[in-house]
Amino acid sequence: MSAVAHRVNMLKQEMDATRQALEAQRFEREQQGDYLNDEGQIIIDEEEFLLIMKLKDLRKQYRADYNEMRGLQSEVHYCQHLVDQCRNRLIAEFEIWYNESFLIPEEVQEALRPGGTIRLGMIPINRVLTLDEDDQERFDRMQQEVLPFCPDSVSFYNAKAKVDRKHKYSRAMSALEQMRKKPGSVQAAVKNKPPSVLDVI
Numbered sequence: 001m002s003a004v005a006h007r008v009n010m011l012k013q014e015m016d017a018t019r020q021a022l023e024a025q026r027f028e029r030e031q032q033g034d035y036l037n038d039e040g041q042i043i044i045d046e047e048e049f050l051l052i053m054k055l056k057d058l059r060k061q062y063r064a065d066y067n068e069m070r071g072l073q074s075e076v077h078y079c080q081h082l083v084d085q086c087r088n089r090l091i092a093e094f095e096i097w098y099n100e101s102f103l104i105p106e107e108v109q110e111a112l113r114p115g116g117t118i119r120l121g122m123i124p125i126n127r128v129l130t131l132d133e134d135d136q137e138r139f140d141r142m143q144q145e146v147l148p149f150c151p152d153s154v155s156f157y158n159a160k161a162k163v164d165r166k167h168k169y170s171r172a173m174s175a176l177e178q179m180r181k182k183p184g185s186v187q188a189a190v191k192n193k194p195p196s197v198l199d200v201i
Contacts, residue, residue, distance in 0.1 A: 001072040008069055011062045018058060022051040 025048045044052075 001069070001076060004065060004069045004072060008062065008065045011058055011065060015055065015058045015062060018051055018055045022048065022055060025051060 025045075029044065029048065
């Protein structure tokens with residue numbers, strides 16, 4: 001295709017040069033005065049005639065090569081589209097294989113083995129990806145899926161999540177402090193206090 005494009009560019013340059021030469025020839029003829037025949041038609045010299053014929057041939061060749069280049073471009077775009085489709089399919093199938101090979105629990109993998117009840121690719125990717133998520137991971141994933149639709153609220157939710165984590169940490173630490181015994185205040189907790197006096201019967 002690059003050879004055809006180069007040929008088209010060269011033809012365009014040659015056409016431009018021929019057109020300029022033809023315009024210069026016409027300007028020179030007009031300066032000298034037009035020669036007319038008996039029927040009143042303008043007589044041109046051989047050089048101008050050859051330039052006109054050359055420009056006509058160049059235009060014809062240019063159109064043919066340009067159409068060829070457009071056809072090649074269409075083929076290239078079509079092939080690129082096929083390559084993109086194949087790449088996307090390869091990535092999707094790899095993700096399915098990876099998810100089903102490494103992220104699925106053992107009991108589900110048993111069902112996926114040859115002769116099992118589930119065929120490879122039957123489990124949706126989004127379902128597979130959420131098998132081992134805890135609550136925080138699920139929340140983070142949902143944030144990443146939803147927040148791009150509201151980019152202005154990303155900073156707000158990030159700050160809110162940070163504050164929530166700080167509050168949870170503070171509550172956990174305060175509860176831990178309350179559980180610890182203070183030094184110097186050890187008291188024996190006796191449920192059944194022994195009697196101070198023994199009654200003898």
